[in-house]
Amino acid sequence: MEVHTFFLHLLIILLTARIFAEIAERMHAPRVMGELCAGVVLGPSLLGWIEPGEVIKLLAEIGIILLLFEVGLGTDVKRLVRTGLASFIVAAGGFVVPFILGFALGYWVFGLSLLVSLFVGGTLTATSIGITVRVLMDLNRHQNREGQIILGAAVLDDVLGVVLLALLYEFSIGGGINLFNASKVLAFLAAFFILAPIAAKLISQIIHRFEQVTTISGLIPTSVVSLVLFFAWLAHEVGAPELLGGFAAGLALSRRFFLPFGVALHYDPAFAERIEAQMNPIIFLFTPIFFVMVGLSLNLQDVNWSSPFIWIFSLCLFVVAIAGKMVGALLLDEPWPARLIIGTAMIPRGEVGLIFAELGRVSEIFTNEIYAGMVIVIALTTMFPPFAVKWLYKNYQHHLPNPTAG
Secondary structure, three states, rough: HHHHHHHHHHHHHHHHHHHHHHHHHHOOHHHEEEEEEEHHHHHOOOOOOOOOOOOHHHHHHHHHHHHHHHHHHOOOOOHHHHHHHHHHHHHHHHHHHHHHHHHHHHHOOOOHHHHHHHHHHHHHHHHHHHHHHHHHEEEEOOOHHHHHHHHHHHHHHHHHHHHHHHHHHHHHHHHOOOOOHHHHHHHHHHHHHHHHHHHHHHHHHHHHHHHHHHOOOOHHHHHHHHHHHHHHHHHHOOOOOOOOOOOHHHHHHHHHHHHHHHHHHHHHHHHHHHHHHHHHHHHHHHHHHHHHHHHHHOHHHHHHOOOOOHHHHHHHHHHHHHHHHEEEEEEEEHHHHHHHHHHHHOOHHHHHHHHHHHHHOOOOOHHHHHHHHHHHHHHHHHHHHHHHHHHHHHHHHHOOOOOOOO
């Protein structure tokens, strides 16, 4: 892509995202829905003006990392720990149940091969933490109990998802299931996840110390963006899937670092406020690109709408996708409205589901019909839950504690 063309595309993305977000806000819908719709309109599904190129993907991943960084700054660690067991139940149920049901549906009902069925099940395990978090922040519910349960569960689900993605990637390039290579990938990922929180604490203290003595402005934004690039490279070096290529693959994994990094900075409230004030303009610039990117990645024109298989396959997967994410939430000892909100907030597949589906397509594991069916399910589970969460809060908010309650 020519440089001037990229600038034009970025201009269109930013302005269209803002316009659609304003429209969504005036229609009393979550802003994220406007940004998602902007991507659908601009992308191959409708106008076809913009393709999701590698540079746009990179900017989008930086956007979701910075969004999680912002969430980390505002996260009450003690409250998050208190919801740990509930978050684990939601994440485990929302990962295991869709995977088993999706695999069983593909392998025994539709007669797909073992590897294809594993990819189908893996795609259904995904949860788009970015969409989930953004909706909760728009509603100012990310700090209450069910918001903290959702946040913890989404992070755990994201971790489980990237582990499964790495394994499936290894199986796809290795020509089948290889336990030795799988254990090697798991070892790399385990080292990254163990060291990330420790590194987060150390780096936050270094930034705090230098911020007190420097006389030059801009240390905090420079440090944070530099960390984005460093952990992108590092995650790629320790075995992140190369699906998105180089930095983008690393960023998809490095964002698991930035939530604990944000939390680590939270120990000094005044310092955290300065960081938030300096980072907000950058966050507001990059995060809409991420949600537009999710919409751009959905090509609904590729779907053969006349195929009976696609409709039956998609419908079955859609039911599994909804029910699988609700199971863990329904097991909680919470008021029923809270259970429904938690389960519904875990449904969006978004960019994580698309990564699984795209890996299946480029590895030639998915046929066009199976890929189209997966895209339909991802699109439906991405577009509707934000509306459902907002409706549930509107109608059942009086059954829930206020946003500042522990």
